[in-house]
Amino acid sequence: MDKTEAFLDVSIWREQNGDGHFETYQVPRRANQTILDVVAWVQQQADPTLSYRFACRVGMCGSCAMMVNGAPRWTCRTHVLKVAEGASLEIAPLRNLPVIKDLVVDMDPFFDKWVAADAVFAPSQTRDDPMAPITPDDTMRIAADDAIECINCAVCYAACDVVAANPDYLGPAALNRSWSLVNDSRDAGQAERLQAVSAVGGCHNCHSQQGCAKFCPNELNPTLSISGLKRATAKSLLRWGR
Amino acid sequence: MIRPHRTHALWLAFILHRLSGIGLALFLPVHFYMLSLALTDPDQLDGFLAFTDLLLVKCAEFGLVFLLAVHMFGGLRLMALEFLPWSPRQKSYAATAVALAFFVSTGFFLQAV
Ligand code: SF4
Ligand code: SF4
Ligand code: FES
Numbered sequence A: 001m002d003k004t005e006a007f008l009d010v011s012i013w014r015e016q017n018g019d020g021h022f023e024t025y026q027v028p029r030r031a032n033q034t035i036l037d038v039v040a041w042v043q044q045q046a047d048p049t050l051s052y053r054f055a056c057r058v059g060m061c062g063s064c065a066m067m068v069n070g071a072p073r074w075t076c077r078t079h080v081l082k083v084a085e086g087a088s089l090e091i092a093p094l095r096n097l098p099v100i101k102d103l104v105v106d107m108d109p110f111f112d113k114w115v116a117a118d119a120v121f122a123p124s125q126t127r128d129d130p131m132a133p134i135t136p137d138d139t140m141r142i143a144a145d146d147a148i149e150c151i152n153c154a155v156c157y158a159a160c161d162v163v164a165a166n167p168d169y170l171g172p173a174a175l176n177r178s179w180s181l182v183n184d185s186r187d188a189g190q191a192e193r194l195q196a197v198s199a200v201g202g203c204h205n206c207h208s209q210q211g212c213a214k215f216c217p218n219e220l221n222p223t224l225s226i227s228g229l230k231r232a233t234a235k236s237l238l239r240w241g242r
Numbered sequence B: 001m002i003r004p005h006r007t008h009a010l011w012l013a014f015i016l017h018r019l020s021g022i023g024l025a026l027f028l029p030v031h032f033y034m035l036s037l038a039l040t041d042p043d044q045l046d047g048f049l050a051f052t053d054l055l056l057v058k059c060a061e062f063g064l065v066f067l068l069a070v071h072m073f074g075g076l077r078l079m080a081l082e083f084l085p086w087s088p089r090q091k092s093y094a095a096t097a098v099a100l101a102f103f104v105s106t107g108f109f110l111q112a113v
Helices: A035-046 A108-116 A139-145 A155-159 A161-165 A172-182 A190-198 A211-215 A222-238 B009-040 B042-051 B055-083 B090-112
Strands: A007-016 A019-028 A065-068 A071-074 A088-092 A099-101
Touching: A007 A035, A007 A099, A019 A035, A035 A065, A035 A088, A065 A155, A071 A155, A071 A211, A108 A172, A139 A172, A155 A172, A155 A211, A172 A190, A172 A222, A190 A222, A211 A222, A211 B009, A222 B055, B009 B042, B009 B055, B009 B090, B055 B090
Parallel strands: A007 A088
Antiparallel strands: A007 A019, A065 A071, A065 A088
């Protein structure tokens, strides 16, 4: 990109009550500018009615994801230099989720699917029992390790074409979380979980396109987790659900 | 144009697998129909077999063999992905599947002309 351009041409999706269009803004360039900086500048200097969502600004909270030039990104950690084409940027709300206003999407369907995927810990002991010993070199612990750094940003959910095509599909993040629990030896709900992830819309819908793994900002690999779930459900079928 | 969230090797491998599958599904009924002619109408089958000697038809057959091979190797890749322990070399496997398909279909073509 041309670093000498003093301004960026930014088109931002504006939507209210289901009526949406792109509007363009001229935003001054800054050194080390992120996409979130650009959106914040527009809201602070050009149009205070622009709605968007962020909290931590450091890639922890997972609330700032948007479509940037057609690809899902965490905007607080995405530099303009890295993704702008020439001096132009197109910023839109996250794909595959309903828009509330402008760049803000309704995350409810995303999180409802975490519950549907039974991605919730089911304790096998009480607080009065001694701590379960799990060593760092435990194979299940190592498998879970690869899946636990999710920040719930829904970038993978926006990248997935199966989510776009099948409204029932649980999606990469929820299934990834279920896989981390399948590898939790303290969990008491494994049979129910395997049922949940192999039902309609479950892991067997995944076409292994691996867009989720390509775009996950934390470099998680939901495809790996989903293939683990596919194997686990196939094995439990062979054991007749035992 | 392919939308930006799809411009990566493994999405292209997915669409190749899907399109080759559809292509084969369309081809197979015709294939079986032609085979059935051996029983029902051998003369018409002979006429058709003469037609398949044309270079243009050989080229089309090259395409068919490629579709078949790429769908087979791609399918093996997906089964390995789903049933073997995970390997981080997914892109290499996809590339290998396409390379093997080219190898097989080109071998077929050279032998056919
Ligand atoms: S690998 Fe599966 S979950 Fe991930 S983007 Fe592809 S279809 Fe969606
Ligand atoms: S798996 Fe990655 S992309 Fe998906 S919600 Fe978690 S952190 Fe975001
Ligand atoms: S603002 Fe928290 S992850 Fe971007």
